[in-house]
Amino acid sequence: MSEFIPYGRQWIDDDDVAAVADVLRSDWLTTGPKVAEFEAALAACGGTRYAVAYCNGTAALHGMMFALDIGPGDEVIVPALTFAATANAVVYQGGTPVFADVDPDTLLMDPASVSARITARTRAIIAVDYAGQPCDYDALQSLADRHGLALLADACHALGGSYRGRRAGSLARMTAFSFHPVKTIACGEGGAVTTDDADLNARLRLFRNHGISTDHRQREAAGAWYYEMVELGYNYRLSDIHCALGLSQLAKLPRFLERRRAIARRYDAAFAGSTNLQPLARQDNVEHAYHLYVVRLPERDAAFATLRRQGIGVNVHYVPVHLHPFYRQRFGTAAGLCPVAEQAYRHILSLPIYPGLSDADQTRVLGAVRSVGESTDQKKLAG
Numbered sequence: 001m002s003e004f005i006p007y008g009r010q011w012i013d014d015d016d017v018a019a020v021a022d023v024l025r026s027d028w029l030t031t032g033p034k035v036a037e038f039e040a041a042l043a044a045c046g047g048t049r050y051a052v053a054y055c056n057g058t059a060a061l062h063g064m065m066f067a068l069d070i071g072p073g074d075e076v077i078v079p080a081l082t083f084a085a086t087a088n089a090v091v092y093q094g095g096t097p098v099f100a101d102v103d104p105d106t107l108l109m110d111p112a113s114v115s116a117r118i119t120a121r122t123r124a125i126i127a128v129d130y131a132g133q134p135c136d137y138d139a140l141q142s143l144a145d146r147h148g149l150a151l152l153a154d155a156c157h158a159l160g161g162s163y164r165g166r167r168a169g170s171l172a173r174m175t176a177f178s179f180h181p182v183k184t185i186a187c188g189e190g191g192a193v194t195t196d197d198a199d200l201n202a203r204l205r206l207f208r209n210h211g212i213s214t215d216h217r218q219r220e221a222a223g224a225w226y227y228e229m230v231e232l233g234y235n236y237r238l239s240d241i242h243c244a245l246g247l248s249q250l251a252k253l254p255r256f257l258e259r260r261r262a263i264a265r266r267y268d269a270a271f272a273g274s275t276n277l278q279p280l281a282r283q284d285n286v287e288h289a290y291h292l293y294v295v296r297l298p299e300r301d302a303a304f305a306t307l308r309r310q311g312i313g314v315n316v317h318y319v320p321v322h323l324h325p326f327y328r329q330r331f332g333t334a335a336g337l338c339p340v341a342e343q344a345y346r347h348i349l350s351l352p353i354y355p356g357l358s359d360a361d362q363t364r365v366l367g368a369v370r371s372v373g374e375s376t377d378q379k380k381l382a383g
């Protein structure tokens with residue numbers, strides 16, 4: 001039996017290990033200088049004035065909902081095809097997530113569906129750069145402007161991506177990132193929000209630190225014991241240990257992206273002539289970050305089982321969020337709400353893609369996927 005090939009995994013070098021070890025020997029394990037350093041590097045990477053580190057991408061999304069003051073009665077439009085955390089963040093603040101359908105070719109949030117979901121209660125749109133491809137931000141921004149809504153981004157897949165020459169991080173009023181090991185860079189757990197808005201930056205910082213208006217280091221510098229808790233926040237801080245790893249990883253982002261894109265090109269070329277294996281469409285005005293490489297095939301369930309038996313760690317991203325029992329029960333969502341996402345869900349398969357995937361391993365994946373794709377139990381894709 002050959003070794004199991006996962007769909008994603010981190011790449012850690014000796015200098016990443018050394019960066020973490022240095023922090024462990026330093027004075028500050030948390031709320032120290034590495035946090036500000038990582039934030040500055042992230043802001044530079046996204047091309048924004050501010051970045052606020054959070055303990056994970058989900059907390060970062062929660063922070064964006066707090067910063068916008070989302071609460072009961074407020075609706076926030078999210079795509080149906082995303083990780084549940086995008087919608088959960090709205091619910092944490094008592095808001096109502098409203099699910100928009102996706103484009104059938106890219107599986108990115110469809111601006112026409114977003115437009116149809118806007119009501120007098122809508123406050124914001126959270127665009128999700130599915131698989132690492134930035135959404136159509138011009139279309140979404142003009143919708144948001146026309147209706148006085150905040151356009152936000154869940155770019156947990158898209159660190160290093162860009163849209164019309166503008167980098168992921170600066171394409172919306174606030175953007176959330178994740179540094180989970182399967183994402184583009186790894187902190188272990190980690191996340192951040194980028195923004196150009198000074199007030200939102202202040203609220204994001206307050207929220208990740210219990211709602212307390214100054215942090216430990218600022219107080220120590222002032223020699224003061226007094227602090228005020230002015231809002232109900234959380235402990236959503238990211239430690240210096242994690243930030244040191246994130247900083248070290250961020251320096252490798254260009255290399256990581258280059259390798260992901262090379263793997264994607266090879267998959268594209270291999271599937272170019274296939275009728276049964278259909279990659280997602282790519283917009284030509286974007287730089288794709290390729291967190292995922294998603295292919296559609298007629299009999300996904302059969303293909304998934306066959307490939308997993310062969311040690312190929314294929315996966316499915318995602319179960320449409322409105323079909324989860326929690327959303328059905330709490331918000332009365334049901335099948336039929338987002339037909340394009342529901343149809344796509346039956347056919348999508350995520351193939352292994354990560355910087356450490358060797359050419360030989362990709363050859364093995366390609367052989368197995370092509371043989372499954374051409375097998376007789378894979379009827380032709382309708383349409």
Ligand SMILES: *Cc1c(COP(=O)(O)O)cnc(C)c1O
Pocket residue numbers: 056057058059082083085086128154156157177178179180190191
């Ligand atoms: C990974 C991910 C998240 C959550 O990030 P965590 O760091 O795991 O909390 C949110 N949204 C999307 C689209 C993601 O892929």
